[in-house]
Amino acid sequence: MIHDIKIFNPKGKLLKVINGQKLMDEKFADIAEKLGNTIWGQAARKFRSNVTCPICKRVVEGRANQKTCGSSRCLRERVKVRLRYVTSKKDKKTMPHIYKIICKECGKKQMKQSEKAKYCSKKCANAFTGRINRKKTREMRLSIGG
């Protein structure tokens, strides 16, 4: 209980009586409103909200960013599910499309990750482009030489 605030003038004469409780309420409302715009205020506001546990389907009161009912069993379950989800996502990433290509150099069939791959290996690619380059150089030399 907050008592009334009495304001006296320097001579000790009572000037004004302020309802302390009302003043505090107003002050708190004001502070709460201001805090509502800060991160702390948002967090405080979000603190209590209904969370539906995806594991046991129980509705509990918790933080807004809370994902489960908070029981250790459900937390463990959630970690497992998340891990499975993450690994399945990773698997998809590391398993790209595989294309069957025929090497332009040695004619060997090869599985490649790129549809545009033309050679079975770097060696074949080098051999092929090297021969073209050599041919080009020879042609150039021939044309220069007349």
Ligand SMILES: [Zn+2]
């Ligand atoms: Zn649960």
Ligand SMILES: [Zn+2]
């Ligand atoms: Zn090859």
